[in-house]
Amino acid sequence: MAQHNLRTVVGFEVSRTLGKKRFWLITLLVPIAIGIVMALVVLGNATAASSLDEQSETEFTFTYSDTSGYVDPAVAGTLDGTPVTDDEAAIAAVRAGEQDAHFVYPEDPTTTPTEVYGVDKGLFGNNAYGSVATQVLVTSAQDQIGDPALTALAQGNVAVTATTFVDGEEAAGFMGMIPPLIFVGIFFLVFTLLANQMLTSTLEEKENRVTEMILTTLNPTTLITGKIIALFTVGFVQVLVFLLPAFIAYLFFRTALNIPELDLSGFNSDPAQMIIGALLAIGGFALFTGTLVAIGAVMPTAKDAGNFFGALIILMIIPLYALSLILSDPQSPVVQLFTYFPYSAPITAMLRNAFGSLAGWEAAIVITELFLLSAVVLQVAVRLFRYGSIEYTRKVSFRSVFPWPRTKCTTHR
Amino acid sequence: MDFAGVTAVEDLSFDVERGETFGFLGSNGSGKTTTLRALLGIYIPTAGILHIDGRPFTPEAGSRLGYLPEERGLYKKESVLTVMTYFGELKGLSRKAAAAWSMNYLERVNLGEKAKTRVDKLSGGQQQKVQLGVTIMNDPELLILDEPTKGFDPVNRRLLMDVIEEQKRAGATVLMVTHQMDEVERLCDRVILLKGGRAEAYGTIPEVQNQYGGTMIRLSYSGNIPESPHYEISTRDRNYAELTLTDSTDEALILRDLVAAGVLVRSFTTSKLSLEEIFVSVYGDQNNEMAAV
Numbered sequence: 001m002a003q004h005n006l007r008t009v010v011g012f013e014v015s016r017t018l019g020k021k022r023f024w025l026i027t028l029l030v031p032i033a034i035g036i037v038m039a040l041v042v043l044g045n046a047t048a049a050s051s052l053d054e055q056s057e058t059e060f061t062f063t064y065s066d067t068s069g070y071v072d073p074a075v076a077g078t079l080d081g082t083p084v085t086d087d088e089a090a091i092a093a094v095r096a097g098e099q100d101a102h103f104v105y106p107e108d109p110t111t112t113p114t115e116v117y118g119v120d121k122g123l124f125g126n127n128a129y130g131s132v133a134t135q136v137l138v139t140s141a142q143d144q145i146g147d148p149a150l151t152a153l154a155q156g157n158v159a160v161t162a163t164t165f166v167d168g169e170e171a172a173g174f175m176g177m178i179p180p181l182i183f184v185g186i187f188f189l190v191f192t193l194l195a196n197q198m199l200t201s202t203l204e205e206k207e208n209r210v211t212e213m214i215l216t217t218l219n220p221t222t223l224i225t226g227k228i229i230a231l232f233t234v235g236f237v238q239v240l241v242f243l244l245p246a247f248i249a250y251l252f253f254r255t256a257l258n259i260p261e262l263d264l265s266g267f268n269s270d271p272a273q274m275i276i277g278a279l280l281a282i283g284g285f286a287l288f289t290g291t292l293v294a295i296g297a298v299m300p301t302a303k304d305a306g307n308f309f310g311a312l313i314i315l316m317i318i319p320l321y322a323l324s325l326i327l328s329d330p331q332s333p334v335v336q337l338f339t340y341f342p343y344s345a346p347i348t349a350m351l352r353n354a355f356g357s358l359a360g361w362e363a364a365i366v367i368t369e370l371f372l373l374s375a376v377v378l379q380v381a382v383r384l385f386r387y388g389s390i391e392y393t394r395k396v397s398f399r400s401v402f403p404w405p406r407t408k409c410t411t412h413r
Numbered sequence: 414m415d416f417a418g419v420t421a422v423e424d425l426s427f428d429v430e431r432g433e434t435f436g437f438l439g440s441n442g443s444g445k446t447t448t449l450r451a452l453l454g455i456y457i458p459t460a461g462i463l464h465i466d467g468r469p470f471t472p473e474a475g476s477r478l479g480y481l482p483e484e485r486g487l488y489k490k491e492s493v494l495t496v497m498t499y500f501g502e503l504k505g506l507s508r509k510a511a512a513a514w515s516m517n518y519l520e521r522v523n524l525g526e527k528a529k530t531r532v533d534k535l536s537g538g539q540q541q542k543v544q545l546g547v548t549i550m551n552d553p554e555l556l557i558l559d560e561p562t563k564g565f566d567p568v569n570r571r572l573l574m575d576v577i578e579e580q581k582r583a584g585a586t587v588l589m590v591t592h593q594m595d596e597v598e599r600l601c602d603r604v605i606l607l608k609g610g611r612a613e614a615y616g617t618i619p620e621v622q623n624q625y626g627g628t629m630i631r632l633s634y635s636g637n638i639p640e641s642p643h644y645e646i647s648t649r650d651r652n653y654a655e656l657t658l659t660d661s662t663d664e665a666l667i668l669r670d671l672v673a674a675g676v677l678v679r680s681f682t683t684s685k686l687s688l689e690e691i692f693v694s695v696y697g698d699q700n701n702e703m704a705a706v
Binding site: 004005008009012020204208209210212213215216217218219386387 | 450454455456471486487490491495500504505544
């Protein structure tokens with residue numbers, strides 16, 4: 001019967017949420033916004049490409065003076081450049097529109113900027129002057145070196161690959177941090193999307209005066225568990241909807257959006273780190289869900305509950321303000337406090353786990369703490385729901401829910 | 414049953430027999446709803462045992478229980494049929510059976526056309542009918558109704574009473590909280606009166622009436638009514654008086670004594686105290702005390 005009721009609650013909660021126009025309006029708003037941004041990016045890239053094409057196709061003649069001696073007249077000549085000695089006259093000619101451009105190469109172009117004068121041709125057209133002036137100088141230098149490899153080295157175009165070792169094993173490095181960091185993203189995204197629903201899911205029973213009908217047909221633990229499962233399901237649907245534009249963009253607009261091809265082989269994930277990350281995310285989610293349900297049960301309206309919701313969000317994200325400390329000094333007292341304080345623990349511990357600074361025993365303590373506290377909070381939430389949700393118009397006091405045994409009462413039939 | 418140090422119900426003991434209609438009476442704040450909530454496991458009693466059918470109540474085992482709470486409410490943003498089907502499933506019916514039962518009921522109470530309408534688009538009376546439907550789904554063996562006619566217009570009240578009668582004929586036990594004493598006298602086999610969380614009176618209606626003075630004699634007369642240890646003169650006008658019997662003396666003997674004392678008796682009728690009169694006499698003092706405070 002309990003399982004039947006759990007299925008019924010999950011089915012009811014999921015279908016009525018997914019059946020609401022407002023849900024889809026809010027959910028689709030994000031992918032629509034992403035789609036609009038993508039369209040603007042595609043449009044912008046196309047415009048930029050076209051402008052660059054126009055720019056590269058723009059032909060102009062120029063004069064130049066070279067006190068550095070680096071400019072090869074032959075190179076400048078191929079680009080329609082003519083050497084002059086009188087800069088003032090050349091600039092006057094440009095000002096009068098008689099000449100397209102004039103470049104003044106200084107004695108030391110590495111320390112003093114090259115002066116470029118030109119007839120105004122708009123934002124993209126004007127860029128061509130600087131490009132050509134630079135191209136003349138770089139090509140002239142390359143010709144003087146005479147070796148393309150040396151030229152590349154001189155420009156610093158070198159690639160480096162690093163391999164480090166931990167306990168005799170090759171360390172995963174930066175790419176190894178990314179997979180466990182995904183749990184931070186998932187936790188944050190799911191919580192942000194669903195927190196409001198968690199808070200209001202039990203408030204609805206209270207505001208609609210349905211609690212008594214519900215509590216006589218089903219166990220409050222079944223109701224709350226069903227609601228949490230339904231929230232997970234709804235969250236999963238939302239995440240899929242949000243990710244849809246990313247998949248479409250990657251599959252069909254990768255070139256237009258300049259998205260690099262994903263090489264998943266570069267991500268090295270440590271199974272232990274992944275398991276710890278998953279447990280921290282689940283434990284953290286359970287703790288925050290139980291807490292929000294408890295808050296919803298004692299508050300008379302969503303507005304009243306909202307104040308506590310803000311505080312909870314701050315507790316959750318506060319470790320992000322200490323990110324540099326988490327990276328650089330994970331043993332500092334602040335990071336240790338954030339690691340073990342239950343409401344800041346999920347994100348702190350997940351970050352430390354990804355960065356490799358969370359020891360196994362520390363992970364065990366935090367995970368145990370999160371799951372134990374979640375179980376306690378869930379029980380408190382159920383009890384608060386049982387009592388608080390029938391105090392329809394007022395906050396329920398903690399004392400009335402958890403009374404100290406005092407007097408006897410015999411009520412039987 | 415304590416709340417933050419305040420005892421709401423104390424030393425309360427009563428039985429409801431299978432198939433009877435039991436009235437649960439009391440003024441506001443006397444502990445009726447608290448007792449029902451404790452009985453249904455919504456509140457956990459500070460001490461004591463609450464049994465239904467010899468077992469403590471659990472929601473999962475209570476699919477054949479129908480409860481109409483004092484605080485009425487349904488999922489307002491959902492359609493009538495969705496809400497009824499949901500509760501039907503929770504009461505152990507299949508989705509198909511719950512939907513079919515709901516449609517039949519809605520047709521019966523003239524809400525067939527509203528099956529797809531959102532609950533909050535219905536009038537208050539229509540919502541009450543839906544809630545009553547949810548209460549009696551799955552043919553409950555025990556119906557617990559907390560002020561069932563509260564907020565009902567006379568037509569819907571009649572309908573509700575018909576439904577309760579129907580359930581009773583089908584063998585359901587009915588436990589009813591109400592302030593409508595005429596309903597109690599018409600429907601209930603036995604009653605309990607609660608005052609300050611304790612039982613003030615308990616038994617069949619005649620037993621309770623007897624407990625509160627029993628018989629009253631209404632008299633049209635001429636002459637002087639003599640004092641007597643068998644009655645108290647509760648009302649005395651020039652030609653009319655009400656005598657409340659203080660013991661079980663036969664009314665015919667009272668009449669004989671009055672005639673013997675020279676009283677010219679024009680009419681002599683006897684009646685029991687109504688439940689409403691008993692209710693006023695029990696809770697009147699309490700209300701006066703509250704007013705004084």
